[in-house]
Amino acid sequence: MKDKIKTFEEFEARMKSQEIPPVQRNIELERKKIYKPIYLRASFIAIFLSICVTASIATAMNYTGWKLFNAEGQEVFEMKTMSEEEEAPHRKYDEVMEKYRVIKEKLSDMPKGKFRYFLAVDGYEELGMYGGYGLTMLHNGEKIDSVMQIPKELKELLLLKEDLQVPEEVKESLYFEGIGEDKLVLTEGTIYYNFPAIEVDGLAKDMYAEAKENNVEYIVREGTLTDDIREVKLLYSENKEGFGGIEITLQSANEGMSTTENLASSTKLTENGVDYLYDPVFQQVYFVIEDDTKKFIVTIRFTTKWEGIVVAKEDVLAIAKSILK
Amino acid sequence: MLTNLSETHLEESKETRIEELLKEYHSKIYAYCFNILRNSHDAEDAAQEVFIKAFQSKKLLEINNTNAWLYRIAYNHCLNKVKRKSFIEFIPFVEKNRGQEDDTNSDMELSYILSKLKPKERAMIVLRIVEDKDFTEIASILDIGIPTARKRFERIKSKVQKILEGRMQDEG
Numbered sequence: 001m002k003d004k005i006k007t008f009e010e011f012e013a014r015m016k017s018q019e020i021p022p023v024q025r026n027i028e029l030e031r032k033k034i035y036k037p038i039y040l041r042a043s044f045i046a047i048f049l050s051i052c053v054t055a056s057i058a059t060a061m062n063y064t065g066w067k068l069f070n071a072e073g074q075e076v077f078e079m080k081t082m083s084e085e086e087e088a089p090h091r092k093y094d095e096v097m098e099k100y101r102v103i104k105e106k107l108s109d110m111p112k113g114k115f116r117y118f119l120a121v122d123g124y125e126e127l128g129m130y131g132g133y134g135l136t137m138l139h140n141g142e143k144i145d146s147v148m149q150i151p152k153e154l155k156e157l158l159l160l161k162e163d164l165q166v167p168e169e170v171k172e173s174l175y176f177e178g179i180g181e182d183k184l185v186l187t188e189g190t191i192y193y194n195f196p197a198i199e200v201d202g203l204a205k206d207m208y209a210e211a212k213e214n215n216v217e218y219i220v221r222e223g224t225l226t227d228d229i230r231e232v233k234l235l236y237s238e239n240k241e242g243f244g245g246i247e248i249t250l251q252s253a254n255e256g257m258s259t260t261e262n263l264a265s266s267t268k269l270t271e272n273g274v275d276y277l278y279d280p281v282f283q284q285v286y287f288v289i290e291d292d293t294k295k296f297i298v299t300i301r302f303t304t305k306w307e308g309i310v311v312a313k314e315d316v317l318a319i320a321k322s323i324l325k
Numbered sequence: 326m327l328t329n330l331s332e333t334h335l336e337e338s339k340e341t342r343i344e345e346l347l348k349e350y351h352s353k354i355y356a357y358c359f360n361i362l363r364n365s366h367d368a369e370d371a372a373q374e375v376f377i378k379a380f381q382s383k384k385l386l387e388i389n390n391t392n393a394w395l396y397r398i399a400y401n402h403c404l405n406k407v408k409r410k411s412f413i414e415f416i417p418f419v420e421k422n423r424g425q426e427d428d429t430n431s432d433m434e435l436s437y438i439l440s441k442l443k444p445k446e447r448a449m450i451v452l453r454i455v456e457d458k459d460f461t462e463i464a465s466i467l468d469i470g471i472p473t474a475r476k477r478f479e480r481i482k483s484k485v486q487k488i489l490e491g492r493m494q495d496e497g
Contacts, residue, residue, distance in 0.1 A: 020360075021359070105387070
């Protein structure tokens with residue numbers, strides 16, 4: 001039994017000398033991994049695959065993937081898992097670029113509507129063996145705080161509101177111990193714009209030559225973003241300080257997307273003529289929306305994963321259906 | 326500003342950064358959470374969730390004062406946790422636990438005093454006494470002014486002294 005504390009000074013001393021119980025469990029990085037969007041963004045893929053087309057065709061027979069169809073039975077989107085060979089340049093890129101992390105972060109401070117091309121000499125040389133150039137576009141999204149700021153022609157494709165009703169059955173999946181609000185509010189919205197079309201090969205070669213000539217490690221050039229929306233990301237949470245929530249992402253789509261994610265455990269469901277792809281690992285569902293001129297792949301994702309709670313596909317679908325027109 | 330940077334490899338950078346932060350701050354944040362929550366299991370959960378939250382944050386790579394930022398996340402997170410649980414369930418250091426082995430290595434005396442403080446007050450005590458932080462840093466973590474931080478600490482100090490005096494009177 002320890003001595004009685006009689007003064008504040010004794011209390012201070014006891015606070016300082018108290019034994020904190022040791023951590024019993026290692027921090028579960030698995031949870032953290034949940035937040036890593038391991039699919040590679042379309043823009044990056046577009047640039048890479050445009051110069052790796054031979055490799056893609058060579059391995060196309062081996063992919064594992066899914067095809068989504070519209071109500072008329074026409075294929076509208078394909079998601080395929082990259083082969084190891086296809087992943088290799090992306091992994092190499094990550095490896096090479098790690099040392100430029102801080103530089104790239106600093107370079108990311110730029111005016112609205114602008115972006116930067118970044119090319120590292122060693123990146124260009126190392127990725128050359130894969131048929132790539134390691135050309136990176138650094139850019140920022142434009143913050144929005146209301147769905148009203150989403151251009152009408154895009155907004156009208158879905159029933160997007162300032163809040164998101166949480167069905168009762170979804171609450172347990174969404175909140176720790178199922179205690180939480182019935183409605184989530186839009187706490188963070190971002191619009192990303194497309195880059196102008198460029199001839200990657202020529203630009204990368206030119207930047208590489210300039211870097212070599214000036215004997216510098218990397219070269220940066222300025223660019224101006226187009227007005228075309230590439231992606232809209234909306235995070236609905238309890239409030240600004242809330243933990244977790246539901247993220248809705250609309251990404252401009254063409255025929256499909258390659259991903260490093262293993263899609264084997266995904267399930268395809270069709271309801272009212274809409275194909276959904278449910279991914280239990282990342283607690284997300286994909287579906288396609290389109291009109292005569294545009295096509296977007298929509299992802300709805302639970303950003304929090306609680307131990308012992310699996311988000312049922314019906315729960316994610318309930319959210320998806322609530323925003324579908 | 327790095328906010329909203331959507332360049333693909335940002336996630337890799339964030340992962341590296343969070344690994345660094347885990348190494349440097351995990352035990353400190355865990356101890357901080359423990360002192361607010363007074364329960365090791367909840368503190369472990371809280372510390373883990375704090376780092377997940379940090380990883381999720383767009384500010385992860387732009388923040389200058391990482392120390393204050395992480396403590397602020399931990400502070401808000403622990404207070405939210407407290408809100409979500411009943412006091413009795415959450416803070417198991419009432420007298421009925423005397424004789425049982427508890428998280429604080431049976432320092433029931435200390436536990437008793439802390440049980441009389443609000444979680445916010447415990448957070449202040451930990452920052453000032455255990456972490457030995459100056460009022461500038463405490464103000465930054467708690468998102469209050471420096472004079473307010475100083476006054477708040479003095480008030481808590483008086484409260485602790487009153488608790489001690491009251492107890493001594495009760496015991497005759």
